[in-house]
Amino acid sequence: MKKETFVTKEQLEEIVKEYPTPFHLYDERGIRKNIRALKDAFSWNKGYKEYFAVKATPNPFLIDILREYGCGCDCSSYTELMLSEAVGATGEDIMFSSNDTPAEEFVYADRLGAIINLDDFTHIDFLEKTIGHIPETISCRYNPGGLFKISNDIMDNPGDAKYGMTTEQLFDAFKILKKKGAKEFGIHAFLASNTVTNEYYPMLAKVLFETAVKLKKETGVHIKFINLSGGIGIPYTPDQEPNDIRMIGDGVRRVYEEVLVPEGMGDVAIYTELGRFMLGPYGCLVTKAIHQKHTHKEYIGVDACAVNLMRPAMYGAYHHITVMGKEKLPCDHKYDIAGSLCENNDKFAIDRMLPKIDMGDLLVIHDTGAHGFSMGYNYNGKLRSAEILLEEGGSTRLIRRAETPADYFATFDCFEVGSKLTK
Numbered sequence: 150m151k152k153e154t155f156v157t158k159e160q161l162e163e164i165v166k167e168y169p170t171p172f173h174l175y176d177e178r179g180i181r182k183n184i185r186a187l188k189d190a191f192s193w194n195k196g197y198k199e200y201f202a203v204k205a206t207p208n209p210f211l212i213d214i215l216r217e218y219g220c221g222c223d224c225s226s227y228t229e230l231m232l233s234e235a236v237g238a239t240g241e242d243i244m245f246s247s248n249d250t251p252a253e254e255f256v257y258a259d260r261l262g263a264i265i266n267l268d269d270f271t272h273i274d275f276l277e278k279t280i281g282h283i284p285e286t287i288s289c290r291y292n293p294g295g296l297f298k299i300s301n302d303i304m305d306n307p308g309d310a311k312y313g314m315t316t317e318q319l320f321d322a323f324k325i326l327k328k329k330g331a332k333e334f335g336i337h338a339f340l341a342s343n344t345v346t347n348e349y350y351p352m353l354a355k356v357l358f359e360t361a362v363k364l365k366k367e368t369g370v371h372i373k374f375i376n377l378s379g380g381i382g383i384p385y386t387p388d389q390e391p392n393d394i395r396m397i398g399d400g401v402r403r404v405y406e407e408v409l410v411p412e413g414m415g416d417v418a419i420y421t422e423l424g425r426f427m428l429g430p431y432g433c434l435v436t437k438a439i440h441q442k443h444t445h446k447e448y449i450g451v452d453a454c455a456v457n458l459m460r461p462a463m464y465g466a467y468h469h470i471t472v473m474g475k476e477k478l479p480c481d482h483k484y485d486i487a488g489s490l491c492e493n494n495d496k497f498a499i500d501r502m503l504p505k506i507d508m509g510d511l512l513v514i515h516d517t518g519a520h521g522f523s524m525g526y527n528y529n530g531k532l533r534s535a536e537i538l539l540e541e542g543g544s545t546r547l548i549r550r551a552e553t554p555a556d557y558f559a560t561f562d563c564f565e566v567g568s569k570l571t572k
Contacts, residue, residue: 164537177538184214186395223422244376336376429520430515462496
């Protein structure tokens with residue numbers, strides 16, 4: 150798959166006149182096209198709903214776009230609940246999937262009327278003591294353990310994950326929750342991350358659908374929804390082909406008709422909690438080459454660093470890089486693309502073959518639309534960058550301003566905002 154930018158060199162040159170690099174840029178046209186494709190892929194299920202994983206890209210302007218298409222919010226913290234409420238999501242438009250949850254977060258989720266997805270068996274008593282009741286609609290997160298395989302490939306190791314209940318705990322939880330007044334139940338599971346295969350969701354669906362049938366028979370509960378959560382990935386590298394969401398949706402439909410419908414469970418709604426798939430390819434980090442270093446290796450220093458995108462430093466993750474205006478030139482120079490943090494792993498690429506880079510060249514780092522800006526931090530006192538939306542008509546909109554020194558120092562009680570240190 151050829152990696153292409155959604156913005157041209159000419160557009161970027163105009164944007165940087167108004168907004169200094171580095172910044173995250175998002176593609177409104179691509180976002181809208183993708184959500185329409187997702188909704189079409191699952192249109193066969195009457196109750197289908199996408200709960201966007203707020204943690205992936207917690208920007209209200211972008212969430213508002215998804216909300217136009219009926220998306221809810223998947224939250225896992227107090228602040229994410231606040232953000233969801235601020236954009237108008239309340240009640241069952243919110244799925245609260247948390248773990249090691251503080252009491253005040255359960256209280257807030259309950260006040261909003263969110264669907265609470267319990268991560269652990271012990272949370273049943275904790276929730277009841279905290280909010281004084283068990284909600285009539287509730288969900289439990291399931292972890293079957295072991296390895297999750299597709300064909301002979303190990304996709305992930307749920308047995309090592311901290312999330313979810315065992316099979317025995319799940320069945321006991323449903324029985325107890327039913328006795329305590331719950332009337333509508335959901336099942337949730339996340340067994341693999343960033344899968345670039347059309348087989349993952351149908352296989353996960355079969356595991357959950359078969360479990361749902363057994364739960365109904367053994368506990369007598371009504372399964373209202375099955376939440377397939379996230380895990381549908383994106384092609385970070387040029388040699389990967391993107392998932393076909395329509396094929397994925399059709400695969401889930403076939404398993405649904407094979408497992409649930411014959412058991413009289415054709416009213417079960419399918420939910421998803423996609424983050425990376427929803428926005429990942431539709432964001433990029435724009436940065437500028439500002440230094441070059443010739444030592445034991447060839448380095449290009451850019452004005453972005455790991456505080457703007459930590460995945461390469463944290464995971465060794467690959468993010469494709471385009472040198473704007475040099476897309477057709479041969480990639481005959483080997484570089485490490487480095488940021489300015491006092492950390493040796495602050496690199497966006499290692500031994501990457503790219504066209505010759507000159508100082509002032511604009512570099513686009515692809516696929517930062519999810520888990521990009523949101524994982525940022527302030528190490529070395531670095532300030533977080535702006536977020537900009539490239540609108541459908543080609544104009545730009547500032548959707549989060551860049552942090553300033555005043556923002557940074559305002560968090561310290563010993564300094565007054567407006568003092569000489571913050572100017």
